[in-house]
Amino acid sequence: MGSNILHMRRKCKSERRLDGKVVIITGANTGIGKETALQLSLRGAKIYIGCRDLEKAESAVNDIKSVNPGADITSLKLDLSSLKSIRHFANEMEEREPIIDILVNNAGIMMCPEWQTTDGFEMQFGTNYLGPFLLTLTLLPQLQRAPKARVVSVSAKYYEVGKLYFDNLNLRNGKYDPTRAYAQSKLAQVLFTRELSRRLGQGSTVTCYALHPGVIKTDLQKHVFNNDPIRDILFLNTEMGVQTTLYCVLDEQLDTESGFFYE
Numbered sequence: 313m314g315s316n317i318l319h320m321r322r323k324c325k326s327e328r329r330l331d332g333k334v335v336i337i338t339g340a341n342t343g344i345g346k347e348t349a350l351q352l353s354l355r356g357a358k359i360y361i362g363c364r365d366l367e368k369a370e371s372a373v374n375d376i377k378s379v380n381p382g383a384d385i386t387s388l389k390l391d392l393s394s395l396k397s398i399r400h401f402a403n404e405m406e407e408r409e410p411i412i413d414i415l416v417n418n419a420g421i422m423m424c425p426e427w428q429t430t431d432g433f434e435m436q437f438g439t440n441y442l443g444p445f446l447l448t449l450t451l452l453p454q455l456q457r458a459p460k461a462r463v464v465s466v467s468a469k470y471y472e473v474g475k476l477y478f479d480n481l482n483l484r485n486g487k488y489d490p491t492r493a494y495a496q497s498k499l500a501q502v503l504f505t506r507e508l509s510r511r512l513g514q515g516s517t518v519t520c521y522a523l524h525p526g527v528i529k530t531d532l533q534k535h536v537f538n539n540d541p542i543r544d545i546l547f548l549n550t551e552m553g554v555q556t557t558l559y560c561v562l563d564e565q566l567d568t569e570s571g572f573f574y575e
Contacts, residue, residue, distance in 0.1 A: 324558035331356035334409050335561075336451070338390060338444070339419025341368040344466070344525055347550040348416060348557050350376045353383035355562075357414070362390030362401055364419075392419050392443030393429040402450040412454040414561055417444040417465040417501075423490035426483075434482040436490075440497035445504055452518070460567070461518045463508070464560045467501040469524045469575065474499030502573055509571030519570035521560040525553050 330352060340349040340361035349359050353376060363369035369387035377383050388404060391397035405412070420440045429438035448463055455461040474495035477483060483493055505522040512518055560566065560574055 322555065323552075324555050324562060326559070326562040326564060328562045328564060329355050330413075330562075333357050333413040334411060335359045335414040335416065336362060336405065336412060337416040337418055338362045338392060338447070339364075341365060341372040341387075344550050344554045344557060345416075345418040346372050346376070347554040348418060348561075349385060350379060350383075351554060351558055352414075352561065353380050353385055357384070359383070359385040360405065360408075361385065361387050362419070363387060364389075364391045364393075390419075390447075391430075392447070393435060393439045395431050395443075395446060397430075398443055398446050399450065402447065405451065406454065410454060411457045412451055413458045413461050415448060415451060415455060415461075415463045416557065416561065417448065417463070418557070419443075420466065420497075423494050425490070426488040428482075432482075434484075434488070434493055436493040436497045437481060437483075437500065440494075441500040441504065444501070448504075448508070455518050456516075459517065462561060463505075463518060463520045464557060465501050465505055465520075465522045466525055466557060467505075467522045467573070468494075468498045470495045471499040471502045471573075476500065476503075505573070506571045512570070516570070519566070521566065521570070522573045523556045523560050524573070524575040525556050 335352055335357045337345055337349050337359065339345040341363040345361070349361055349372070353359055361369055361372065366387060366389055373385050373387050376385055388401055389397065390401040421436055424435055427435035429435055431438065433442055444465060455463065476496060476499060477487070480487055483489070502522045505520045509520040512520070556574055
Protein backbone atom coordinates (compact mmCIF):
# COMPACT_ATOMS: atom_id res chain seq x y z
CA MET A 313 0.00 0.00 0.00
CA GLY A 314 2.94 2.34 0.64
CA SER A 315 3.79 2.57 -3.05
CA ASN A 316 0.16 3.46 -3.72
CA ILE A 317 0.12 6.32 -1.21
CA LEU A 318 3.40 7.74 -2.47
CA HIS A 319 2.56 6.96 -6.12
CA MET A 320 5.98 5.38 -6.48
CA ARG A 321 5.01 2.60 -8.84
CA ARG A 322 7.18 2.59 -11.94
CA LYS A 323 5.91 2.80 -15.49
CA CYS A 324 6.50 0.08 -18.07
CA LYS A 325 9.32 1.34 -20.29
CA SER A 326 9.12 -1.20 -23.08
CA GLU A 327 8.67 0.32 -26.54
CA ARG A 328 7.68 -3.00 -28.10
CA ARG A 329 5.11 -2.78 -30.89
CA LEU A 330 2.32 -5.30 -31.37
CA ASP A 331 1.49 -4.75 -35.02
CA GLY A 332 -0.20 -7.84 -36.43
CA LYS A 333 -0.54 -9.44 -32.97
CA VAL A 334 -3.89 -10.75 -31.73
CA VAL A 335 -4.71 -9.90 -28.12
CA ILE A 336 -7.65 -11.04 -25.98
CA ILE A 337 -8.49 -9.10 -22.82
CA THR A 338 -11.28 -10.18 -20.50
CA GLY A 339 -13.35 -7.65 -18.59
CA ALA A 340 -12.08 -4.72 -20.63
CA ASN A 341 -15.23 -2.60 -20.52
CA THR A 342 -13.98 -0.71 -17.44
CA GLY A 343 -11.02 -0.14 -15.11
CA ILE A 344 -7.56 -1.43 -15.90
CA GLY A 345 -8.92 -3.86 -18.49
CA LYS A 346 -10.18 -0.93 -20.55
CA GLU A 347 -6.90 0.94 -20.05
CA THR A 348 -4.98 -2.18 -21.09
CA ALA A 349 -7.01 -2.36 -24.29
CA LEU A 350 -6.33 1.31 -25.04
CA GLN A 351 -2.60 1.08 -24.40
CA LEU A 352 -2.17 -2.08 -26.48
CA SER A 353 -4.27 -0.62 -29.30
CA LEU A 354 -1.83 2.31 -29.41
CA ARG A 355 0.93 -0.26 -30.06
CA GLY A 356 -0.90 -1.66 -33.08
CA ALA A 357 -2.48 -4.81 -31.62
CA LYS A 358 -5.66 -6.37 -32.96
CA ILE A 359 -7.77 -6.59 -29.83
CA TYR A 360 -10.79 -8.61 -28.76
CA ILE A 361 -12.41 -7.70 -25.47
CA GLY A 362 -14.57 -10.34 -23.82
CA CYS A 363 -17.23 -8.82 -21.56
CA ARG A 364 -20.40 -9.95 -19.82
CA ASP A 365 -22.31 -6.75 -20.71
CA LEU A 366 -22.07 -6.08 -24.45
CA GLU A 367 -23.64 -2.64 -24.17
CA LYS A 368 -20.91 -1.53 -21.76
CA ALA A 369 -18.32 -3.25 -23.92
CA GLU A 370 -19.41 -1.30 -27.00
CA SER A 371 -19.33 1.91 -24.99
CA ALA A 372 -15.72 1.08 -24.01
CA VAL A 373 -14.83 0.37 -27.64
CA ASN A 374 -16.23 3.77 -28.64
CA ASP A 375 -14.29 5.48 -25.84
CA ILE A 376 -11.06 3.81 -26.96
CA LYS A 377 -11.66 4.74 -30.60
CA SER A 378 -12.29 8.36 -29.58
CA VAL A 379 -8.73 8.42 -28.18
CA ASN A 380 -7.22 6.16 -30.85
CA PRO A 381 -9.32 6.34 -34.04
CA GLY A 382 -7.14 3.68 -35.64
CA ALA A 383 -7.81 1.09 -32.94
CA ASP A 384 -8.62 -2.40 -34.25
CA ILE A 385 -10.87 -3.57 -31.44
CA THR A 386 -13.89 -5.87 -31.27
CA SER A 387 -16.16 -6.73 -28.36
CA LEU A 388 -17.57 -10.22 -27.85
CA LYS A 389 -19.87 -11.68 -25.24
CA LEU A 390 -18.03 -13.50 -22.44
CA ASP A 391 -19.39 -14.33 -18.99
CA LEU A 392 -16.64 -15.98 -16.95
CA SER A 393 -19.21 -17.21 -14.42
CA SER A 394 -20.73 -19.43 -17.13
CA LEU A 395 -18.80 -22.38 -18.55
CA LYS A 396 -21.20 -22.43 -21.53
CA SER A 397 -20.45 -18.78 -22.29
CA ILE A 398 -16.70 -19.43 -22.10
CA ARG A 399 -16.93 -22.33 -24.55
CA HIS A 400 -19.07 -20.25 -26.91
CA PHE A 401 -16.53 -17.40 -26.80
CA ALA A 402 -13.64 -19.82 -27.40
CA ASN A 403 -15.46 -21.35 -30.39
CA GLU A 404 -16.05 -17.90 -31.83
CA MET A 405 -12.39 -17.01 -31.40
CA GLU A 406 -11.37 -20.24 -33.11
CA GLU A 407 -13.47 -19.25 -36.13
CA ARG A 408 -12.03 -15.71 -36.17
CA GLU A 409 -8.35 -16.20 -35.34
CA PRO A 410 -6.18 -19.30 -35.90
CA ILE A 411 -3.40 -17.69 -33.86
CA ILE A 412 -3.58 -15.78 -30.57
CA ASP A 413 -0.48 -13.97 -29.36
CA ILE A 414 -1.54 -12.60 -25.97
CA LEU A 415 -4.29 -13.54 -23.50
CA VAL A 416 -4.87 -11.17 -20.59
CA ASN A 417 -7.05 -12.76 -17.91
CA ASN A 418 -8.10 -9.44 -16.42
CA ALA A 419 -11.76 -9.82 -15.44
CA GLY A 420 -12.58 -10.55 -11.82
CA ILE A 421 -14.87 -9.97 -8.89
CA MET A 422 -13.91 -8.96 -5.36
CA MET A 423 -15.48 -9.76 -1.97
CA CYS A 424 -19.05 -10.07 -3.18
CA PRO A 425 -21.90 -11.55 -1.13
CA GLU A 426 -22.34 -15.33 -1.15
CA TRP A 427 -23.38 -15.78 -4.76
CA GLN A 428 -23.11 -18.76 -7.09
CA THR A 429 -22.11 -19.02 -10.74
CA THR A 430 -24.46 -20.36 -13.39
CA ASP A 431 -22.89 -23.78 -12.83
CA GLY A 432 -23.26 -23.68 -9.04
CA PHE A 433 -19.71 -22.73 -7.99
CA GLU A 434 -18.90 -20.06 -5.42
CA MET A 435 -18.88 -16.84 -7.46
CA GLN A 436 -15.35 -15.59 -6.73
CA PHE A 437 -13.72 -19.00 -7.18
CA GLY A 438 -15.74 -19.56 -10.36
CA THR A 439 -15.19 -16.14 -11.95
CA ASN A 440 -11.61 -15.44 -10.84
CA TYR A 441 -10.18 -18.92 -11.28
CA LEU A 442 -12.34 -21.59 -12.91
CA GLY A 443 -13.45 -19.32 -15.76
CA PRO A 444 -9.95 -18.14 -16.72
CA PHE A 445 -8.67 -21.72 -16.25
CA LEU A 446 -11.14 -23.08 -18.81
CA LEU A 447 -10.66 -20.14 -21.16
CA THR A 448 -6.87 -20.41 -21.12
CA LEU A 449 -6.79 -24.16 -21.72
CA THR A 450 -9.41 -23.95 -24.47
CA LEU A 451 -7.45 -21.23 -26.28
CA LEU A 452 -4.09 -22.92 -25.69
CA PRO A 453 -3.82 -24.51 -29.18
CA GLN A 454 -4.15 -21.06 -30.79
CA LEU A 455 -1.61 -19.62 -28.36
CA GLN A 456 0.79 -22.45 -29.18
CA ARG A 457 0.56 -21.62 -32.90
CA ALA A 458 2.06 -18.17 -32.25
CA PRO A 459 5.84 -17.78 -32.57
CA LYS A 460 5.80 -16.44 -29.00
CA ALA A 461 2.69 -16.07 -26.85
CA ARG A 462 1.98 -14.79 -23.35
CA VAL A 463 -0.75 -15.60 -20.83
CA VAL A 464 -1.04 -12.80 -18.28
CA SER A 465 -3.33 -13.22 -15.27
CA VAL A 466 -4.26 -10.29 -13.05
CA SER A 467 -4.18 -11.67 -9.52
CA ALA A 468 -3.57 -9.83 -6.23
CA LYS A 469 -1.27 -9.82 -3.22
CA TYR A 470 -4.24 -11.24 -1.31
CA TYR A 471 -2.99 -14.61 -2.53
CA GLU A 472 -0.43 -14.43 0.29
CA VAL A 473 -3.15 -14.87 2.92
CA GLY A 474 -5.08 -17.35 0.80
CA LYS A 475 -5.68 -21.00 1.47
CA LEU A 476 -7.21 -23.66 -0.74
CA TYR A 477 -10.09 -25.36 1.07
CA PHE A 478 -9.91 -28.62 -0.83
CA ASP A 479 -12.62 -30.22 1.30
CA ASN A 480 -14.98 -27.29 0.66
CA LEU A 481 -13.81 -25.18 -2.30
CA ASN A 482 -17.21 -23.51 -2.58
CA LEU A 483 -17.12 -22.54 1.12
CA ARG A 484 -20.61 -23.82 1.80
CA ASN A 485 -22.32 -24.75 5.07
CA GLY A 486 -21.61 -21.47 6.81
CA LYS A 487 -17.93 -21.28 5.81
CA TYR A 488 -18.32 -18.44 3.34
CA ASP A 489 -16.49 -15.21 4.04
CA PRO A 490 -15.96 -12.62 1.25
CA THR A 491 -12.28 -12.08 2.06
CA ARG A 492 -11.54 -15.79 2.48
CA ALA A 493 -13.18 -16.56 -0.86
CA TYR A 494 -11.34 -13.76 -2.65
CA ALA A 495 -7.94 -14.79 -1.25
CA GLN A 496 -8.56 -18.44 -2.20
CA SER A 497 -9.43 -17.47 -5.78
CA LYS A 498 -6.34 -15.29 -6.13
CA LEU A 499 -4.06 -18.00 -4.74
CA ALA A 500 -5.56 -20.44 -7.22
CA GLN A 501 -4.72 -18.03 -10.05
CA VAL A 502 -1.08 -17.82 -9.00
CA LEU A 503 -0.76 -21.58 -8.61
CA PHE A 504 -2.38 -22.09 -12.02
CA THR A 505 0.20 -19.76 -13.59
CA ARG A 506 3.05 -21.70 -12.00
CA GLU A 507 1.64 -25.12 -12.87
CA LEU A 508 0.74 -24.19 -16.45
CA SER A 509 4.28 -22.94 -16.96
CA ARG A 510 5.68 -26.15 -15.48
CA ARG A 511 3.53 -28.38 -17.67
CA LEU A 512 4.26 -26.42 -20.82
CA GLY A 513 7.96 -26.89 -20.13
CA GLN A 514 11.09 -24.82 -20.46
CA GLY A 515 11.16 -24.79 -24.25
CA SER A 516 7.55 -23.72 -24.68
CA THR A 517 6.70 -20.77 -26.90
CA VAL A 518 3.91 -19.87 -24.43
CA THR A 519 5.01 -18.07 -21.27
CA CYS A 520 2.83 -17.33 -18.25
CA TYR A 521 2.72 -14.46 -15.75
CA ALA A 522 0.61 -13.55 -12.71
CA LEU A 523 0.60 -10.09 -11.21
CA HIS A 524 -0.62 -7.67 -8.56
CA PRO A 525 -1.60 -4.40 -10.26
CA GLY A 526 -1.77 -2.30 -7.10
CA VAL A 527 -4.82 -0.95 -5.29
CA ILE A 528 -6.71 0.98 -7.94
CA LYS A 529 -9.75 3.24 -8.21
CA THR A 530 -12.09 0.96 -10.16
CA ASP A 531 -15.47 -0.73 -9.83
CA LEU A 532 -13.73 -3.85 -8.49
CA GLN A 533 -13.99 -2.63 -4.89
CA LYS A 534 -17.69 -1.73 -5.07
CA HIS A 535 -18.54 -4.36 -2.45
CA VAL A 536 -15.84 -2.99 -0.12
CA PHE A 537 -15.45 0.75 -0.73
CA ASN A 538 -18.72 2.17 -1.98
CA ASN A 539 -17.75 5.67 -3.19
CA ASP A 540 -15.49 6.03 -0.17
CA PRO A 541 -13.41 9.25 -0.46
CA ILE A 542 -10.38 7.36 0.87
CA ARG A 543 -10.05 5.82 -2.59
CA ASP A 544 -9.21 9.20 -4.13
CA ILE A 545 -6.35 9.67 -1.67
CA LEU A 546 -4.81 6.21 -1.44
CA PHE A 547 -5.68 4.32 -4.60
CA LEU A 548 -3.92 4.45 -7.97
CA ASN A 549 -5.60 5.74 -11.09
CA THR A 550 -6.04 3.32 -13.98
CA GLU A 551 -3.08 4.72 -15.93
CA MET A 552 -0.72 3.73 -13.11
CA GLY A 553 -2.70 0.64 -12.19
CA VAL A 554 -2.19 -0.86 -15.62
CA GLN A 555 1.61 -0.61 -15.60
CA THR A 556 2.33 -4.08 -14.17
CA THR A 557 -0.01 -5.66 -16.71
CA LEU A 558 1.79 -3.80 -19.51
CA TYR A 559 5.13 -4.94 -18.10
CA CYS A 560 4.06 -8.59 -18.18
CA VAL A 561 2.55 -8.26 -21.66
CA LEU A 562 5.40 -6.34 -23.28
CA ASP A 563 8.73 -6.27 -21.51
CA GLU A 564 11.56 -7.89 -23.45
CA GLN A 565 13.35 -8.98 -20.26
CA LEU A 566 10.49 -11.39 -19.57
CA ASP A 567 10.83 -13.22 -22.89
CA THR A 568 12.67 -16.08 -21.17
CA GLU A 569 10.75 -15.99 -17.87
CA SER A 570 7.59 -17.92 -17.08
CA GLY A 571 5.54 -18.97 -14.09
CA PHE A 572 6.37 -16.03 -11.81
CA PHE A 573 4.43 -13.37 -9.91
CA TYR A 574 5.09 -9.68 -10.54
CA GLU A 575 4.30 -6.50 -8.64
